[in-house]
Amino acid sequence: EAQVTQNPRYLITVTGKKLTVTCSQNMNHEYMSWYRQDPGLGLRQIYYSMNVEVTDKGDVPEGYKVSRKEKRNFPLILESPSPNQTSLYFCASSPSSGRAIYEQYFGPGTRLTVT
């Protein structure tokens, strides 16, 4: 089954404790992206990657890191989480050819709470 998977689905952590949210896709997509979704603010892009070893900042990259060492994986790293990073996080992927780049497939989401 074609899908984007994220782990963990739920995470409660404390301020300053490094964490990684994994994202993997099995559709051979070049483009991958991380979003956060907060009530009233909609989806905001954190980072995106056009292909292996190519990453770019989105609208809200502060406090986050990413890496793209393999085509299928795009982990999101919070090196020192803070309470304002409490949010619902989505990973998405798409082909990078033409308009298809915007026809994104989303993972199930990771709900993160930082206390």
Place this chain on the structure above:
Amino acid sequence: QKEVEQNSGPLSVPEGAIASLNCTYSDRGSQSFFWYRQYSGKSPELIMSIYSNGDKEDGRFTAQLNKASQYVSLLIRDSQPSDSATYLCAVNSRSNYQLIWGAGTKLIIKP
């Protein structure tokens, strides 16, 4: 000023009626327009894309685009309770490979 604006709702529509969802955008150079549906507690899924002025129909869904007025709409005919969800409008950014998202309209279909 938000770049993609939607009425947050909730928009309440009787079952069997037409639901009309609207979206305006600020960048005149945008060329690609999308409607994603998000059920409560779930992830967004693409339901319609439109690239040219006019209407595009897919089953009970019709997307309408008016670039001169910078306006995109989604019509849902014969609305069903299963259509109850939040509908997200997204527009491509000219400057990079990003989508600009509206905050979404919550649609409730009343049986």
